[in-house]
Structure formats: C-alpha cells, structure tokens
Amino acid sequence: MTDAFSKCRPPRELEIILASGLYPYHRPIEERLDDGEVVVGGRRVLMAGSNDYLALSTDARLKAAGVDAVRRLGSGNSGSRILNGTLTLHRTLEGELADFLGHETAMVVSTGFQANLALSPLFGRHDVLLADRHIHASLIEATRLGQAQLRRYRHNDTSHLGRLLEEVDPAAGRLILTEGMFSVTGDLCDLPGIAELARRHGARVILDSAHDVGLLGAGGRGAAEHHARQPAVDVQTLTFSKCFGTLGGAVAGPRQVIDYLRHSARAALFSASLPPSCTAAALAALDIIRTEPERRRRVLAAARRLRSGLAAIGFPLTPADTPTVPLQVGDALLCCRFWSELFDEGVMANAMLPPSVPSGKALIRLSVTAAHTDAHVDRLLEAVAVVADRLNVINRWGSEGREPSDALADPLAAASVTTPVT
Structure with missing residues (x-):
C-alpha cells in the first residue's frame, strides 16, 4: 500500500543543495532599515533582492x-x-x-x-x-x-x-x-x-x-x-x-x-x-x-549604474533599463554558492532555481531601490566582481560560448515547467 505522503520529499537537486549547506531560502530578516539595508543573523547587509522599488515600505x-x-x-x-x-x-x-x-x-x-x-x-x-x-x-x-x-x-x-x-x-x-x-x-x-x-x-x-x-x-x-x-x-x-x-x-x-x-x-x-x-x-x-516622480528617477538611475557596472565586469545582460537584473550562472549548486558568497560579502540577493527558471539556467536576481545610493550600488558591484572572479563565473560563460540573448530559456523549449516567482 502506497503512503500518500511518500511524495513529500525534495527533488534530488534540492537535496544536494541542502546537504551542501548552501540553501539560500527562508533566511529570517530581523530588522528592515530605512537605507536599503537589513539585519540578518545579527549582521547588517545590503538588501539587493527586494521588489520595494520606490522604498515605500518603510516610509x-x-x-x-x-x-x-x-x-x-x-x-x-x-x-x-x-x-x-x-x-x-x-x-x-x-x-x-x-x-x-x-x-x-x-x-x-x-x-x-x-x-x-x-x-x-x-x-x-x-x-x-x-x-x-x-x-x-x-x-x-x-x-x-x-x-x-x-x-x-x-x-x-x-x-x-x-x-x-x-x-x-x-x-x-x-x-x-x-x-x-x-x-x-x-x-x-x-x-x-x-x-x-x-x-x-x-x-x-x-x-x-x-x-x-x-x-x-x-x-x-x-x-x-x-x-x-x-x-x-x-x-x-x-x-x-x-x-x-x-x-x-x-x-x-x-x-x-x-x-x-x-x-x-x-x-x-x-x-x-x-x-x-x-x-x-x-x-x-x-x-x-x-x-514624487523623483523616486522613479532615483531608482532608474541606480539601475543604469548597476547595469553598466555589471556589463563592465562581463555579465551578459538582457536589454532593459529596469532595476531587476539577472546574473546568469547556469548550474543550480554553483548559483547557491554564488548566493552564499555574496551574503558573506554583505549582500543579500535572490537565487532563482528551477522551476522559477528553466533547468540549467539558474541565476542570481539583483534589484536596486530608491533607497540605494551610488555608494550602495558600487558596494554591490564590488561584491559581485569579487565572487564572480572567485568562482570563475564569467570565464565559464565565455567558454560555453553563449550570447546574452541565449542566457535564459531556449525559445523552443517547453515552457510549461517555467514558473517565475515574485
């Protein structure tokens, strides 16, 4: 007789991530500050994963x-x-x-x-x-x-x-x-x-x-x-x-x-x-x-600064001028390691794994808000550059020969399994 709860176990890929100690989710935030930073585990870190684009949640x-x-x-x-x-x-x-x-x-x-x-x-x-x-x-x-x-x-x-x-x-x-x-x-x-x-x-x-x-x-x-x-x-x-x-x-x-x-x-x-x-x-x-249109102008200026800096580092970017920016990593475990090392550098971002993205297309999603200053963005760019170099992410993409337009889903792939999250 089959137990109806036997299906309630994580997929193999997630089991590997859990066993590695690189699980990037459900990290409790203890305090949200007014300047684009948060407190997690007693540490003050830069929040680079929030959708609070106009920084109004603490207004x-x-x-x-x-x-x-x-x-x-x-x-x-x-x-x-x-x-x-x-x-x-x-x-x-x-x-x-x-x-x-x-x-x-x-x-x-x-x-x-x-x-x-x-x-x-x-x-x-x-x-x-x-x-x-x-x-x-x-x-x-x-x-x-x-x-x-x-x-x-x-x-x-x-x-x-x-x-x-x-x-x-x-x-x-x-x-x-x-x-x-x-x-x-x-x-x-x-x-x-x-x-x-x-x-x-x-x-x-x-x-x-x-x-x-x-x-x-x-x-x-x-x-x-x-x-x-x-x-x-x-x-x-x-x-x-x-x-x-x-x-x-x-x-x-x-x-x-x-x-x-x-x-x-x-x-x-x-x-x-x-x-x-x-x-x-x-x-x-x-x-x-x-x-207050200046809030929109501020976050879009921060987005341009972030995108320009990431392009200079060597990341392939989707054409846009918005504050949400995906960093292509590919392998899910490597993506979690990237997230973990960014966190160690004082930056909290978002790790996007399947089914949020297609299999083999794991990415780090960054975002900036109106609360982020130029100094915040530069700090974020520095952390990304350090981690990308340490994990050899840019060279990995180059060696695989992928262009920015190919970095996400194969347009001919069955996309019913791709379910983006907020």
Whole structure:
C-alpha cells in the first residue's frame, strides 16, 4: 500500500543543495532599515533582492496611514468583499486606481497572486489564450483554472504570436496574456507589437503590471504608459507588494468585465478582504507615486549604474533599463554558492532555481531601490566582481560560448515547467 505522503520529499537537486549547506531560502530578516539595508543573523547587509522599488515600505507616511486605519477599523475585516468585508477604504482605493490607470473601474483583492487568479473566469471554453512563455506562476495557475485553449508564444516574439493568432478559429475568442515588466529578467514586453496584433485579430490584451506600475512611464502608470499604449490594454492586474510598499492587489478594466469578476472570480469571492492597514497604506503610496516622480528617477538611475557596472565586469545582460537584473550562472549548486558568497560579502540577493527558471539556467536576481545610493550600488558591484572572479563565473560563460540573448530559456523549449516567482 502506497503512503500518500511518500511524495513529500525534495527533488534530488534540492537535496544536494541542502546537504551542501548552501540553501539560500527562508533566511529570517530581523530588522528592515530605512537605507536599503537589513539585519540578518545579527549582521547588517545590503538588501539587493527586494521588489520595494520606490522604498515605500518603510516610509513614515505609509506607516502612519496603516496605524491610523488599524485604530479606526481594526486589524482585519473577517469577511469576503461580497458579504461583509468591503470597506469605504476599498471603494476609495478602487476609484483612485481606476482613475490613475485610465480604466473604468477596479477590484481590490488581498494579494497580487490573487489578482491574477481572479482572471480565470475570463478564459472560457470557447476562447484561445495566447500567453508569453515567461509569464509569472500566478498567471500560469490562472490559465489552469480557466477553460480556454492555451497556446504559449516564444518570449517577446511577436512574429510567433502573430502566426499563432493566424491559426485561431475565427469563431473563438482571443486573449493575449503578458507581463509589462517580466519579474525574473526585468525586460519589458513588446506592447506596441502586441497591440497591433490584437487590433488586427480582434484579440483582448491582459497585462500583468505587478513590477512596472509605479516605476515606469512619465506618470508612473507602468509599461503601458512607457510604450504610449495604455488604451490598448483591456484588463490590467497589479500588486501592492512592489512599488506600493505594502500587501494587496487589484484588477482594473471595463466596468462590465470587473463586475463580472466580482461575482465569478472564486479567488476573490471566497477570500477575506484586504485589511484596513494595507488598504490605507496603498492609498498613501498611490499619492506618493503621483506626486514624487523623483523616486522613479532615483531608482532608474541606480539601475543604469548597476547595469553598466555589471556589463563592465562581463555579465551578459538582457536589454532593459529596469532595476531587476539577472546574473546568469547556469548550474543550480554553483548559483547557491554564488548566493552564499555574496551574503558573506554583505549582500543579500535572490537565487532563482528551477522551476522559477528553466533547468540549467539558474541565476542570481539583483534589484536596486530608491533607497540605494551610488555608494550602495558600487558596494554591490564590488561584491559581485569579487565572487564572480572567485568562482570563475564569467570565464565559464565565455567558454560555453553563449550570447546574452541565449542566457535564459531556449525559445523552443517547453515552457510549461517555467514558473517565475515574485
């Protein structure tokens, strides 16, 4: 007789990493400081893995808004939005988000992952869903919950997307699903190309703006504004855990669509609503995003400094000008060693292993925020250079003869196993 729990053991690759003492995950942070550093194990280290791009999570105004909301409304709502969990604060935030993004309305939910799961009712049995191969794990789960026929197009390859659209039955509904700024690679989707294909084929465009709203565009409205294609986006999701410095998420779009999701998206229907503190903090963050563009300028300047320095060291980089930067390592154990030695040098980064990336494509993901000074970035670059030299990472890439464009997933590989994480 088979024990149902016999499957509950780590894969062999992870067992090796655990046995090596190089396990890079679940390190508890004891204190988060205001200057882009954290305390881990009693040590003060540079945080180079956070998605808190605008450095708002420790901003006094967000803290004050959250504290005031707790005092007035309590620590939680103990109910779903549709029953007794809707606050006036939720409605206010929804209205402000819709106005900011240029949509008719929005639906606030408790996490960004949940916002993407809430899309699943839009993927009907008579639809064909065309999704970029690098979409986030939460979007992959949404496609599994939906009933649409799923076709994956090669990452950012609008020629491939166009060919797939040509093959769609004219009687089927067409939806294109992509991220604005991709969470692992930091590159932007080809929204102009996607918008043109959507217009030509009568397809709807759904954009996950988790990493780009608040960061990109003249007004901080994200990749759609950056590309001057906001009207081409039919439905947009976002999270408050990146640029907004708190927790939560939202889906924005036409009123008819959002009202439909309010009554059919099980991820939202059967989940407690966003707590008052996070809702109030998100409202405060939105006001800062609107009124303090210098935060965006600061983090993007830090990103340019980081990317320029990494290129000088010899790392192949994906073409982008964003604060998320992948360092290609390849071997999972070597990637964990790279992470560990960076930590020893006083830098906490992110080790991205399969299934977050394809097998054999492990990488270190770095990110900078508005809290990082030029001195911080230079310190990060120095640590990366020391570790890369010690582990011979750059020469290893050169000897394998890979170009920067090949550094991530093989475009012909089956990408269903690639599930990027936040």
